[in-house]
Amino acid sequence: MNNINELKKIKSSLPFGVSLLAVSKGHHQESIRNLASHGQVDFGESRLQEAIPKKNALHDLNQLRWHFVGGLQKNKVRGVIKEFNFIHSVDSVPLLERISRISIEEKKIPKIFLQVKFREDPSKGGFLKQDLLDSWSKIILLKNIHVIGLMAIPPKSLDLKQRKDLFCDCRNLANQLNLRDCSMGMSDDWEEAVEGGATWIRLGSLLFGKRQA
Ligand SMILES: *Cc1c(COP(=O)(O)O)cnc(C)c1O
Numbered sequence: 782m783n784n785i786n787e788l789k790k791i792k793s794s795l796p797f798g799v800s801l802l803a804v805s806k807g808h809h810q811e812s813i814r815n816l817a818s819h820g821q822v823d824f825g826e827s828r829l830q831e832a833i834p835k836k837n838a839l840h841d842l843n844q845l846r847w848h849f850v851g852g853l854q855k856n857k858v859r860g861v862i863k864e865f866n867f868i869h870s871v872d873s874v875p876l877l878e879r880i881s882r883i884s885i886e887e888k889k890i891p892k893i894f895l896q897v898k899f900r901e902d903p904s905k906g907g908f909l910k911q912d913l914l915d916s917w918s919k920i921i922l923l924k925n926i927h928v929i930g931l932m933a934i935p936p937k938s939l940d941l942k943q944r945k946d947l948f949c950d951c952r953n954l955a956n957q958l959n960l961r962d963c964s965m966g967m968s969d970d971w972e973e974a975v976e977g978g979a980t981w982i983r984l985g986s987l988l989f990g991k992r993q994a
Pocket of ligand 1: 851
């Protein structure tokens with residue numbers, strides 16, 4: 782049961798330059814097909830093993846673009862590079878170096894968001910801001926990766942005002958690094974994210990209902 786009305790309402794309210802990523806993890810491929818038939822092109826998955834059979838079942842929809850949004854383990858890098866156009870969750874220099882090396886082998890250039898941890902959060906990965914700034918000159922030399930932006934997930938404990946402040950911090954750091962994109966905002970805080978300068982909002986439950994898995 783998809784919420785096509787919600788999709789249309791949100792899409793029409795987004796400012797120019799802000800895109801909607803439909804995060805379909807835990808939802809059936811036919812739900813993806815349904816949203817795709819209403820014009821949705823970008824879909825996010827967080828597990829390679831779950832994404833591959835869905836992508837195979839939807840291979841007739843060759844307009845779709847796939848975004849990896851989950852924690853990326855070293856041994857999944859090659860598969861993710863082969864299957865996904867965007868990776869939203871790269872959180873260390875060694876992981877970036879590995880992606881670069883394998884992208885060269887696979888003749889791919891994935892679009893990458895660097896996940897940044899702007900507040901203390903033991904449950905989430907991410908670069909610390911200062912570490913990212915210190916590593917930046919090294920990162921921009923890596924081949925076959927296209928770092929397009931930053932990604933942030935606020936800790937669950939923050940209220941909406943505090944989340945908006947975090948989203949603004951993410952926007953400011955992206956600007957400082959000359960990056961256009963900020964992937965931020967989920968079903969319960971996407972409006973604050975747009976106000977804070979998101980260019981990609983990542984919506985799951987608002988479009989697909991509560992997850993099955
Ligand atoms: C699941 C997920 C989402 C979507 O979350 P909702 O709250 O259901 O909108 C967005 N981003 C990431 C990284 C996710 O894992």
